[in-house]
Amino acid sequence: MKILVIKPSALGDVVNGLAIVPRLRNLFPNCKIHWFVNSEYAELVELAGLDKVIKFERGAWKNFHSVFSGINNVSKISLELRKNKYDVVIDLQGLIRSGWFTFITGAPVRIGFSDAREFAHIFYNRKVYVKRNKIHAVDCCLETLKKLGDENPVAEWKWFGLNDKITALNWKYKINDDDFFAFVVGSRWETKKWPPNFFGKTAALLYKKTGLKIFLTGTENEIHIAEEVMFHAIENGCKQSAIVSLAGKLSLSELFALCKESKLVLTTDTGPMHCAVSIGAKVVALMGPTNPVRHGPYNQQKNVIAIDKKCAPCYKRKCPNNETCMAEISPETVVEKIMEEMMIE
Template sequence: MSDLKQYRQSEKLLVVMPTWVGDCVMAVPTLRAFRQLYPNAHIAALIKEGALPIIEDCPYINRIIPIRKRPASSDEPRGGGPMKVARYLAKENFDTAILLPNSFRTALMARMALIPRRVGYDRDGRGFLLTDRLMVRRENGKFIPVSTLDYYLGIARYLGAQQPSHQMELFTNEQNDAKALDMLKQGGWTPDCGKPLVMLNPGARYGEAKMWYPDRFAQVARMCVDKLDATIAITGAPRERNILDEVIASTDVPMIDLPKMGMDLGTLKSVVKHATLMVSNDTGPRHIAAAFGVPVVTVFGPTDPRWTEIDFEHERIVRVDVFCGPCQKRTCPLDHRCMTQVTPEMVFEQVQELLSSESKQETSA
């Protein structure tokens, strides 16, 4: 392993960011820890285009290097292939690469870029490409579930961070904030209207087994309107359009259809800041809500909550124990009982409990 003192003297750091939106949100506390460790260093974040808006306006990094299939300017890598990215990075003279993803590809890319120090977990057969190999905990040959948030912070602790905070946070800009308020106003909701804004996030990129049913999201929406006088907004990625349409078609509850109004990931952050509560599957917007302190009810099915634990006191997880789970499968080979047994009433009960506790806290304050 390399001398930690040598790293503390590093002046130009590259942090390779995860691919998934939720993982990027959970990586922000680690970026903050790096900035605290190296207040005078130049820190750049290498990130794929799809997740880039998550770290826009983040004060802990000096620069974002996007990976796009078609570069938007001459100051970007010429394409997303590892050779092209490595060639670009080699010209930047980074002295250290910190690899948050576990992939062999990212370690090879850092090695080909001739970055002298390469820090990451010894996974995916890439240990020989790293100068600092962090070991992963196993039991009986299997990985022990560890929160992704804490997994990333483990690198910061290895490099010298003392009890780094798990607090997630995200940042927005005035332009997206204005666009978000305009969308909500067009949908009939304003911050001073007196109605709670409940956001539904019925999609999930990981696979269909991870998604609770559209008609049940619709039933929760109906309960929120009837019993809480809430305004409902629905969000999702472009590939989830059919899921959003199913939710909307399953009820006569009016919904602010954010994607149809032109929402992107940047404006989603600004919209979420105004939400009273979110109901979500275990996917990226859940983490965005938590990062802004917005209460969230998360439905878990085949995935193990221990992998994505976020230490957020205003989250309520709804799940049922089944003999076959958590299986981590993208498609259920049986009858999807981990999701079919989660009822709208179970979810709405947690919505009420969260909003009630929030109301009591505001009253006592």
């Protein structure tokens, strides 16, 4: 049997989707599993032990609706998918574009969500009904397996080659010299961001209480945020050598390695949060505009600190009232939760 899973983006969503892979292996021991993904996240998917990773450039995806641009790329992808002769295709993305690619494979079994956006459901012949606001995104993905006969699917992640990544990361940044916390200091949504001075004060308080080092991580666009966090941490009494910024320096696999080796990951609702959960790291998650039940750290919802406002979760990338709701979560509250999770008196 040959199975294709379509889940091109984003980082956290891809990680959540990969929870079905070990279960598919158990259901169909001799199956071949391919994954259709944005090339930006291919490195991550390649850690999951798949038989093939089909990469595409984001530009080709964006230009799908254009008559004159992107058509060559889409045609090449469509031909490749058709030639692979899949038995089963699972569309976890649920958009018109992913629905089209599901259909063009010609697979006899095409699974997708009944509430898929942009009328993508018309391309599926086995529709999955889920109550998205009542269950976690991981469980939504697992529901697709019921259409293949698995009545009680369970989430599981298996990553391959991480030990080599940990060794390499330690050689570069000496992460194993001391125990440490990892802070994910940025977010794509403005409304998800926690103030840098709050991260900084939290780092200082944790250092004073535990003596543990803090590594900061983020994208290249978030280097300035990490620098601001460091400034406020040192200003509040954190030793300069105890806080290190790796923002903009880590690949996806190195991010996994950092999270795996950390004592705990402090994060907002970000892709790295889901990465940390998938490798068994302890997480404390700060949440505002999104629903913790649906988007929080899987099976670690007790470690969520969420804002208490009538408008939450609003799912808005920018607040129309120019409020900074996440600032209602204090560093002291976060430190208390971390200490509780670490069982440190």
